[in-house]
Amino acid sequence: MRHAGGVPDDLTRLRALRTPAGQRATARAADLLAGGAEVLAGLTRLRAEVGAELAGPAWELARLRARARPVFGADADVLLLTADTLEQAGRPALAARRAARLRVAGSDAADLGCASGTDAIALARAGAAVVAVDRDPVARELTAANAAALGLADRVTVVDADVVDLVAAAEGGTVAGCRAAVLDPARRAGGRRRLDPDRWSPPWPTVAALLDGVPRAVVKVAPGLDHARVPEGVEAEWVSAGGTVVEALLWGRGVSTAWRRASLVHGDAVLELTADEDPGSAPTGPVGTWLHEPDPAVIRSGLVALVAADLGATLVDPTIAYLTSDAPAASPWVASYRVDAVLPFHLKRLRALLRARGVGRVVVKKRGSAIEPEQLARQLRGPGDGSATVVVTRVAGRPTALVCGVDPSR
Numbered sequence: 384m385r386h387a388g389g390v391p392d393d394l395t396r397l398r399a400l401r402t403p404a405g406q407r408a409t410a411r412a413a414d415l416l417a418g419g420a421e422v423l424a425g426l427t428r429l430r431a432e433v434g435a436e437l438a439g440p441a442w443e444l445a446r447l448r449a450r451a452r453p454v455f456g457a458d459a460d461v462l463l464l465t466a467d468t469l470e471q472a473g474r475p476a477l478a479a480r481r482a483a484r485l486r487v488a489g490s491d492a493a494d495l496g497c498a499s500g501t502d503a504i505a506l507a508r509a510g511a512a513v514v515a516v517d518r519d520p521v522a523r524e525l526t527a528a529n530a531a532a533l534g535l536a537d538r539v540t541v542v543d544a545d546v547v548d549l550v551a552a553a554e555g556g557t558v559a560g561c562r563a564a565v566l567d568p569a570r571r572a573g574g575r576r577r578l579d580p581d582r583w584s585p586p587w588p589t590v591a592a593l594l595d596g597v598p599r600a601v602v603k604v605a606p607g608l609d610h611a612r613v614p615e616g617v618e619a620e621w622v623s624a625g626g627t628v629v630e631a632l633l634w635g636r637g638v639s640t641a642w643r644r645a646s647l648v649h650g651d652a653v654l655e656l657t658a659d660e661d662p663g664s665a666p667t668g669p670v671g672t673w674l675h676e677p678d679p680a681v682i683r684s685g686l687v688a689l690v691a692a693d694l695g696a697t698l699v700d701p702t703i704a705y706l707t708s709d710a711p712a713a714s715p716w717v718a719s720y721r722v723d724a725v726l727p728f729h730l731k732r733l734r735a736l737l738r739a740r741g742v743g744r745v746v747v748k749k750r751g752s753a754i755e756p757e758q759l760a761r762q763l764r765g766p767g768d769g770s771a772t773v774v775v776t777r778v779a780g781r782p783t784a785l786v787c788g789v790d791p792s793r
């Protein structure tokens with residue numbers, strides 16, 4: 384199959400990579416990459432060894448597999464990927480966690496929009512008979528190839544269908560003939576994020592209909608989803624790793640067990656914090672000896688009040704998610720900073736204070752302020768050997784700088 388210009392299309396390239404010659408070419412490309420070959424030299428050599436048709440696609444696949452390896456582990460070495468599907472792929476460990484919570488062992492499960500098959504593979508590994516749906520032929524080719532490469536072909540059926548139609552036809556708690564479902568709408572188009580859920584693919588009405596019609600369903604949504612969108616009785620979960628939210632999920636009513644959940648990937652474990660109802664806002668109080676920055680999953684899930692109660696901490700301002708207390712906190716849910724000085728935000732005064740304390744290098748953090756952290760850090764740079772963290776925020780409504788963790792020795 385070729386386009387008019389004679390350039391092999393994506394499917395032709397992917398199929399060529401699955402042949403024995405394609406696999407040898409990809410293995411050779413991986414060797415060259417591992418040996419530190421530069422693109423131009425590596426490709427030239429590969430072209431000479433395997434031919435021009437295979438060299439480019441094999442090089443690209445080897446590069447994508449190397450990029451996938453830290454997150455996908457050994458699976459990455461056999462997965463068929465495109466740059467697009469790798470960018471859209473979730474973390475396999477979290478896909479496995481979702482599959483386990485859906486209790487799919489011995490059941491059937493639909494992956495509604497499978498891309499390169501991360502969820503389909505996790506569901507199959509959890510013991511489900513999977514129906515993997517995508518309207519994109521490249522996605523279907525990838526999912527079928529990846530299920531086969533991982534020895535799961537007999538548990539994954541790949542189907543060409545429109546998820547909008549399948550969900551509209553859902554009945555008796557099933558969709559695509561399955562009692563459990565994962566929906567991960569595409570939230571990017573043309574390399575840009577689509578913030579409006581009505582512009583996801585499939586769009587919000589399909590998300591809402593799935594959550595209404597299929598109790599054992601989970602939908603991946605944008606971390607910034609407005610809480611007002613979360614349907615009644617549906618649990619919303621935010622998952623963070625390394626200080627950023629890595630996914631947000633809406634759980635169907637058959638698997639929801641909380642109002643909101645914040646989850647934190649902590650080494651091999653996942654820590655969880657749940658509330659059965661809105662815990663409201665934490666109380667506000669004066670800035671104490673410690674400032675605590677809640678994990679973003681806690682902030683996004685609206686559970687700051689739970690962490691505040693646990694730490695005996697208060698908010699520095701009713702509208703800002705910074706907590707403060709006089710006791711230090713040993714909690715995975717916050718990053719803590721010792722407060723050394725609190726002053727109204729004023730560049731000259733701040734600079735003078737830092738100089739007086741021998742601080743020459745600062746890290747600037749902000750919340751509820753329009754300042755640009757890197758620019759302010761440059762403006763505050765000085766001759767001193769010390770370091771500090773400067774937090775620019777609002778305290779009781781006023782723009783305030785908190786100078787934290789001053790270390791004069793570094």
Ligand SMILES: C[S@@+](CC[C@H](N)C(=O)[O-])C[C@H]1O[C@@H](n2cnc3c(N)ncnc32)[C@H](O)[C@@H]1O
Nearest residue numbers: 472473496498501518519545546567569584585
């Ligand atoms: C974000 S990706 C899924 C990523 C996948 N869960 C993973 O972790 O690798 C969304 C997929 O849904 C597919 N898709 C979007 N709208 C669709 C529709 N209406 N019907 C079928 N597939 C659709 C896209 O082609 C894309 O492959």
